Amino acid sequence: MFTTALPFCLAMLLLAGSAQAQGAQPIAKGQRLWQKRCSECHALDTDETGPRHRGVFGRHAGSVAGYDYSHALRDANLQWDERTLDRWLADPEKFLPGQNMDFSVRSKAERAALVAYLKSLSR
Numbered sequence: 001m002f003t004t005a006l007p008f009c010l011a012m013l014l015l016a017g018s019a020q021a022q023g024a025q026p027i028a029k030g031q032r033l034w035q036k037r038c039s040e041c042h043a044l045d046t047d048e049t050g051p052r053h054r055g056v057f058g059r060h061a062g063s064v065a066g067y068d069y070s071h072a073l074r075d076a077n078l079q080w081d082e083r084t085l086d087r088w089l090a091d092p093e094k095f096l097p098g099q100n101m102d103f104s105v106r107s108k109a110e111r112a113a114l115v116a117y118l119k120s121l122s123r
Helices: 002-038 082-090 108-120
Strands: none
Touching: 002 108, 082 108
């Protein structure tokens, strides 16, 4: 029994570790993309040209106290989640006319990685 159970347990541990590593890959890619493409205007913990990003996932749009949002964002009545962040990053002006962000991410895979990274900062 022990000789049969041991290989099975080892295989399960390897699979679990592999799944964790695969889950971390989009976050790591998203972090690299964020540093390359977002950090020029945003910081994680302070407001810059754009509002801070730590905690954005689950936050209501236009709600960081003290940041001067566009009327469009302040009045949007939306919450940032996978769907809203993806649509925002794909084409901010199409998603929310009158907003101020002049940047988009065309690649769906890159948007997914950025959203995974932003979500990881909100746990």
